[in-house]
Amino acid sequence: MSKAAMVALYARVSSEQQNKRGTIESQIAALRERISADGAQIVDDMCFVDAGVSGATLIRPQLERLRDCAALGAIDHLYILSPDRLARKYAHQALLMEEFTACGIQVVFLNHAIGTTPEESLLLQMQGMIAEYERAKIAERHRRGKLHGAKRGSVNVLSGAPYGYRYIRRQLDGTPARYVIELPQAATVRAIFQWVGMDRLSIGEVVRRLTESGTVTASGKPYWDRSVVWGILRNPAYMGRAAFGKTQSRDHLQLRVRAQRHSADVPRKPYSTTRTDPQDWIEIPVPAIVSEALFQSAQEQLAENRKLARWRRESAPLRLLQGLTVCGHCRYAYYAKKVSKAAAKGHQRDYAYYRCVGTDAYRFGGQRICDNQQVRTDRLDDLVWQQVVELLRHPERLKNEYERRLDMMERNEKSGFDTSNLEKQRLQLEKGKSRLIDSYADGIIDKTDFERLWIRIHSRSYPRDGIMQGSSRVQSVSHAAPALLQCTVGCSC
Secondary structure (H helix, E strand, O other), rough: OOOOOOOEEEEEEHHHHHHHHHHHHHHHHHHHHHHHHOOOOOHHHHHEEEEEOOOOOOOOOHHHHHHHHHHHOOOOOOEEEOEEEEEHHHHHHHHHHHHHHHOOOEEEEOOOOOOOOHHHHHHHHHHHHHHHHHHHHHHHHHHHHHHHHHHHOOOHOOOOOOOOOEOOOOOOOOOOEEEEOOOHHHHHHHHHHHHHEEEOOHHHHEEEEEOOOOOOOOOOOOOOOOHHHHHHHHHHHHHHHEEOOOEEEEEEOOOOOOOOOOOOOOOOOOEEEEEOHHHHEEEOOOOOOOOOOHHHHHHHHHHHHHHHHHHHHHHHHOOOOOOOOOOOOOOOEEEEEEEEEEHHHEEEEEEEEEEEHHHHHHHHHHOOOOOOOOHHHHHHHHHHHHHHHHHOOOHHHHHHHHHHHHHHHHHHHHOOOOOHHHHHHHHHHHHHHHHHHHHHHOOOOOHHHHHHHHHHHHHHHHHHHHHHHHHHHHHHHHHHHHOOOOOOOOOOO
16 A cells, blocks of 8 residues: 555444443554554544444534545545444445445455455445344344333433432442432432422522522532423432333424524434323332422422413513524524613613523523624514515515425425336326227227226326325425524524
8 A cells, every 4th residue: 555545544432331431442443553554654633433423323523524535535545443333224334335435435344355246245235234233133122121121110221310319330249220319419409399399489590599509510510501400390200200211212303493503404313302201101219309299399380380481471572583583603592581771751661682592691601602782672573574574575586485495395305215116106007098998999898887997097196196296285385384484693694
């Protein structure tokens, strides 16, 4: 190998535990040793390492950087430990190998030599399919094992412990895993439930009290997020009944009102997590920190606070763009806030502003992350409304934009599915029509049978296709309509 050739390596482990155990270092060491044995050298910038990233998805930070460098022609040889480190799905392996080959990159697997014969290519494909099958079996065994352990009441399936507890792993002598109460944190948990369940405080007031008292979070932060306090108040483990199966994985929702802050267009994980029905939870007994009565009282107060917050929002002035406008600098949403200012003759006048979440220093430990100015709600609402009215005065522009997006969605849908079967069905129906006409012309069937069979074939070809097309367009309307109403503060639209 020429020393002038650009050499790169790619390594990956699926979990953070594997990363902590140093298995990623063993991969890198083996790859560097092979590169040195081949008489080449590698620079640190050409080491692409994804630590704790699943191989079932192509959205990996270092793999994206590797593909970008490959497209620029900056790599001649790529070293990987095995095909399953590149991808766990055979389709992804084939896609990446084809992409690297098109870029002129020679891929070297340490445990499998890539050959040129059909037999060697078949062996590589079989290895990719076996890796995909192995991953599916591991996931299924892992799921069934944790479900069985939860039904037996094993704390081991919970893996970690929430704030207020310390998780003790299963011991070598057979002592099962358990939760142990951390007394300082448990006192904070009791205070939180006491403030909400007995003193009837809001989560915002609880956060202010925790910050003023100098209480730190489990990670050592001096400030508390409202979502953290809400999660503590909703966790049934504090009344002695930890729950297994509170969330489940599902496909990503295709319809989003706006992009999530600090997120890429393509999500890093191929799934999203949703909360399941409490009736489907499996309860596991753990030491209780608060009584069940206090826990239920806190739940009732949370529901009451939610009703009061809804009532305040309904009684407040209409703020059409709250949560829909996004800061062009920090990508946080804008929310509406009322401010009182002194007017003429000493009177107070209330103004409403759209304010960026990133400008609230208390949300980020006393340090604001955005300097964008707040915007008057009435002025921004009027500006957006004027643009909407102007758009409605030219319906052809709205129609053209709608049809453009609809056609683009339909093309994407068609490109994502195999239409060969539908084309075969269409040709079979056309042949059936021709044979039916020939049979009637030759006198094989009479007019009554011809009309009956013609109506049957006609209903299979046109009305059904119409229903399918109509449902597809209705679904596309539901996806396209919110996108036409998006607005971003500071964007170029």
